[in-house]
Amino acid sequence: MIPGVSLLEILTVATLMFFIGVYGFLTRKNLITVLMSLELILNGAAINFVAFNKYLYPGTPAGQFFALFLIAVAAAEVALAIAIVINLYRRIKSVDVENVNTLKH
Amino acid sequence: MEKIIFYILAVSILALSLLSVLSRRLLRSAVYLFGVLSAVAGFYFLIGYHFLGAVQLTVYAGGIVVLIIFSILLTHEIDHKMERPGWLRAGAAGALCLAGAAMVIQLLSANPWARVEAAERSDLDTLGVLLLTPGEGGYLLPFELISILLLAAIIGAVVIAKHHLGGSRENQENQPL
Numbered sequence: 126m127i128p129g130v131s132l133l134e135i136l137t138v139a140t141l142m143f144f145i146g147v148y149g150f151l152t153r154k155n156l157i158t159v160l161m162s163l164e165l166i167l168n169g170a171a172i173n174f175v176a177f178n179k180y181l182y183p184g185t186p187a188g189q190f191f192a193l194f195l196i197a198v199a200a201a202e203v204a205l206a207i208a209i210v211i212n213l214y215r216r217i218k219s220v221d222v223e224n225v226n227t228l229k230h
Numbered sequence: 231m232e233k234i235i236f237y238i239l240a241v242s243i244l245a246l247s248l249l250s251v252l253s254r255r256l257l258r259s260a261v262y263l264f265g266v267l268s269a270v271a272g273f274y275f276l277i278g279y280h281f282l283g284a285v286q287l288t289v290y291a292g293g294i295v296v297l298i299i300f301s302i303l304l305t306h307e308i309d310h311k312m313e314r315p316g317w318l319r320a321g322a323a324g325a326l327c328l329a330g331a332a333m334v335i336q337l338l339s340a341n342p343w344a345r346v347e348a349a350e351r352s353d354l355d356t357l358g359v360l361l362l363t364p365g366e367g368g369y370l371l372p373f374e375l376i377s378i379l380l381l382a383a384i385i386g387a388v389v390i391a392k393h394h395l396g397g398s399r400e401n402q403e404n405q406p407l
Contacts, residue, residue, distance in 0.1 A: 127276060133339055145247045153251070157302055162251060172273065181346060183346075197289075198379065199290070204384070207301045
């Protein structure tokens with residue numbers, strides 16, 4: 126535990142970070158910025174896992190493993206998303222979510 | 231001392247995430263994101279999970295941010311400014327997020343957290359052994375699943391980014407890369 130810091134304070138920071146990410150996810154129109162907001166959301170969740178592990182269940186490192194696997198999944202997700210963004214840019218010269226509607230017709 | 235460091239980290243996490251979400255320049259936004267991820271790594275170090283902090287720094291701050299910056303440089307002019315979101319959209323999203331955050335924090339503060347007392351096991355030896363232990367308490371199955379997922383992601387990224395696989399003819403003739 127961090128001396129003098131309660132679990133609630135850490136969870137509050139993680140919650141605010143998560144919802145800042147949600148705000149970005151809802152307002153941004155560029156695919157790359159949507160991806161960056163997604164990273165904020167994932168990191169907020171990972172902080173929660175770590176804080177619960179440290180404060181409530183110190184006998185098992187389960188929360189650390191969740192955070193570790195979350196980082197690995199995020200890395201795979203970003204690699205694929207960047208590939209898709211670059212492919213889209215080659216095809217339609219834009220990475221705006223509003224222009225990506227080829228599948229709609 | 232730890233308390234002060236925690237508050238500095240918390241304030242920088244929140245301020246930099248806000249800047250990253252609100253900034254109109256893409257590259258600045260990515261640099262702010264780098265700051266957020268580094269501050270989260272600092273938080274992991276502070277809480278005593280050094281391995282996790284190191285992984286966060288190398289994979290997130292070192293790998294993912296560099297990938298994002300590369301994709302920004304490949305697809306945008308460097309001084310491109312994004313348009314602001316409309317007032318209605320920004321207001322609705324902001325109200326939704328504020329309401330959500332208030333509700334979650336209210337629920338969190340109302341919950342009595344019960345600590346399960348036990349000797350702490352979080353050193354690197356324990357992590358390494360557990361990661362390769364099958365069965366009870368071990369994480370061998372998710373470890374192998376992650377390795378297959380990463381392999382699939384590598385192959386998928388190569389197939390998607392390689393543009394003459396599946397690209398239409400005219401596109402290729404117009405822009406030889």
